Amino acid sequence: DAGVTQSPTHLIKTRGQQVTLRCSPKSGHDTVSWYQQALGQGPQFIFQYYEEEERQRGNFPDRFSGHQFPNYSSELNVNALLLGDSALYLCASSLVGNTEAFFGQGTRLTVV
């Protein structure tokens, strides 16, 4: 079992650009959540997808959007990148309603 896999591992983008991050959940999991972790802070919940729909959302602007595919994999899209979007983006998978989540290694996004 490969666990939760995220790609790419590192990414550098310019202000104003758009970025897409990808996540494959642990085998058998149907729910994917995304978190943003700034340096020195705990992860902050962005949103959660189940059955290809956004089920919960944290306090993030509409520039952050996502998608879940029929195979349960997910994408996180961020438009009009700001310097403050520089962070580690974590994907977590679980079974629906289960709080025991499995996290990927994250994607380190740097906006310059």
Next chain:
Amino acid sequence: DAKTTQPPSMDCAEGRAANLPCNHSTISGNEYVYWYRQIHSQGPQYIIHGLKNNETNEMASLIITEDRKSSTLILPHATLRDTAVYYCIVISNNQGGKLIFGQGTELSVKP
């Protein structure tokens, strides 16, 4: 979700027990206590959770006070690989798995 309070940092000698406290004085009756840890440059890792009884697994033990207002995560024989940030999270199981992380406790295990 109930707010949790953890010390920002702790040290522990290798081979000794590490006892990480967490205060959650406003916890509700249907809320569980979950512990995750995050080793540097990795994603968080689930450790253990409990409702009101003490719990033990291969990684750690969780002691919850009778009034449920605080808990302690115990790593019985800490190793250098246990150096990490430990997060205590209080959440009800109908929250759909949305985790609210605080600042956590940075545990340093020293030789």
